[in-house]
Amino acid sequence: MPRVQKPSPKRQPSANEETAVIQYVLQRVLLAIPTLLGITLVSFLIMHLAPGDPVDLFLGGAASGEGLSTDQRDQLEKTRQQLRHQLGLDRPLHEQYGRWLQRLVMSVEPLSDADMEALNQPEPTYRYRGSGLEVVQLGGWRITTLDFGLSFKDQQPVVRRIVERLPVTIEIGLISLVAAYLIGVPLGMLLAIRQNTLVDRIGTAISFMLWSMPSFWVGMLLIIFLCNREFLHWFPASGIASIDADESWGWWRLFTDHLHHMALPIVASTYASFAAISRYMRTSMLENYRLDYVRTARAKGLAERLVVIRHVLRNSLIPIITLMAGLLPALMAGSVFVETIFTLPGLGLLSFQSVISRDYPMVMAILTISSALSLVGILLADIFLKFADPRIDFSSLAK
Numbered sequence: 497m498p499r500v501q502k503p504s505p506k507r508q509p510s511a512n513e514e515t516a517v518i519q520y521v522l523q524r525v526l527l528a529i530p531t532l533l534g535i536t537l538v539s540f541l542i543m544h545l546a547p548g549d550p551v552d553l554f555l556g557g558a559a560s561g562e563g564l565s566t567d568q569r570d571q572l573e574k575t576r577q578q579l580r581h582q583l584g585l586d587r588p589l590h591e592q593y594g595r596w597l598q599r600l601v602m603s604v605e606p607l608s609d610a611d612m613e614a615l616n617q618p619e620p621t622y623r624y625r626g627s628g629l630e631v632v633q634l635g636g637w638r639i640t641t642l643d644f645g646l647s648f649k650d651q652q653p654v655v656r657r658i659v660e661r662l663p664v665t666i667e668i669g670l671i672s673l674v675a676a677y678l679i680g681v682p683l684g685m686l687l688a689i690r691q692n693t694l695v696d697r698i699g700t701a702i703s704f705m706l707w708s709m710p711s712f713w714v715g716m717l718l719i720i721f722l723c724n725r726e727f728l729h730w731f732p733a734s735g736i737a738s739i740d741a742d743e744s745w746g747w748w749r750l751f752t753d754h755l756h757h758m759a760l761p762i763v764a765s766t767y768a769s770f771a772a773i774s775r776y777m778r779t780s781m782l783e784n785y786r787l788d789y790v791r792t793a794r795a796k797g798l799a800e801r802l803v804v805i806r807h808v809l810r811n812s813l814i815p816i817i818t819l820m821a822g823l824l825p826a827l828m829a830g831s832v833f834v835e836t837i838f839t840l841p842g843l844g845l846l847s848f849q850s851v852i853s854r855d856y857p858m859v860m861a862i863l864t865i866s867s868a869l870s871l872v873g874i875l876l877a878d879i880f881l882k883f884a885d886p887r888i889d890f891s892s893l894a895k
Contacts, residue, residue, distance in 0.1 A: 517879070521875065599643035599645065603639070626653070648857065679770040681774075681813075685781060687774065687778040706767045731756065735838075780811075781808055828844075830844075832844040
């Protein structure tokens with residue numbers, strides 16, 4: 497945590513301060529690299545050492561070998577070994593992880609004859625169709641990165657599948673995060689201002705109740721009571737758009753239809769976050785209310801509204817901004833339950849299906865991207881603290 501200096505008069509940030517912030521960010525990025533490597537290594541070992549074999553996905557019902565003759569079982573075992581060799585699962589674990597990491601960072605591979613022929617055409621028709629992202633071509637070679645491999649389930653590039661699913665998860669996560677702060681911060685302020693009143697007691701009870709309810713249970717209740725003709729059929733129970741939606745509807749009708757489908761998933765993703773934020777905000781506001789600078793502002797005759805907005809609110813936001821670093825991973829994890837319950841084509845549902853089918857490349861890609869986003873969220877929270885509290889000094893950590 498950055499060191500806090502004594503309060504100082506208002507001043508514009510100097511060039512040295514800006515340089516210190518940049519150096520601090522670079523240090524955090526460099527520290528995030530071994531952290532991310534450690535996360536991927538642990539995840540890789542857990543996935544491969546867990547019981548089960550992804551080859552069973554290809555063998556289907558014959559994987560158990562029940563009801564087969566001896567010759568058929570021998571042939572099944574040969575097929576199993578061939579599939580393991582084709583997927584690279586017969587190699588030692590350290591070699592599998594090394595190859596996966598090498599392709600993720602940078603991979604150099606020769607261009608095929610078909611690629612060279614396409615490049616040499618008067619009107620080049622070359623198009624990269626690999627499983628990574630092509631960076632550059634040098635002679636007869638190409639350099640790729642972010643190559644997570646092919647999915648075991650359908651042999652499609654993992655990156656392509658993730659790019660297709662990522663917008664839905666980002667939409668739910670960002671809207672939920674913004675809504676949680678827009679609701680939680682004012683609610684926490686209200687409960688702190690009305691401390692020990694009926695509003696405070698009711699709000700505290702509701703906040704604790706919402707905070708304690710798991711998202712998958714709330715999602716199921718929302719579907720039962722608000723998507724069921726036996727109760728209130730106000731919202732659709734699944735999907736992100738109507739089955740008959742097309743371009744002939746116009747952008748406004750498509751937008752409202754999408755909003756209608758996403759309303760309940762966003763509610764299921766938001767309620768626990770704004771309940772937690774309101775509790776932290778209330779506690780932080782009450783702590784700042786008892787400090788000397790608040791009593792001094794009141795003694796000078798400053799209106800209570802100005803005391804709250806100018807003095808108490810800004811200092812109370814510091815722990816709330818820090819809380820954002822933990823909310824981002826929580827929203828990513830919660831998307832697994834929400835997207836699975838509401839059948840939304842996002843990363844959450846994809847990760848659940850991949851774990852069930854033991855699709856190692858897909859699971860590793862989702863864990864890596866989720867971990868990277870979580871580390872970025874922690875870094876952003878530290879940077880935002882600088883704007884909320886000018887006393888924070890990064891120069892001591894940037895040396």
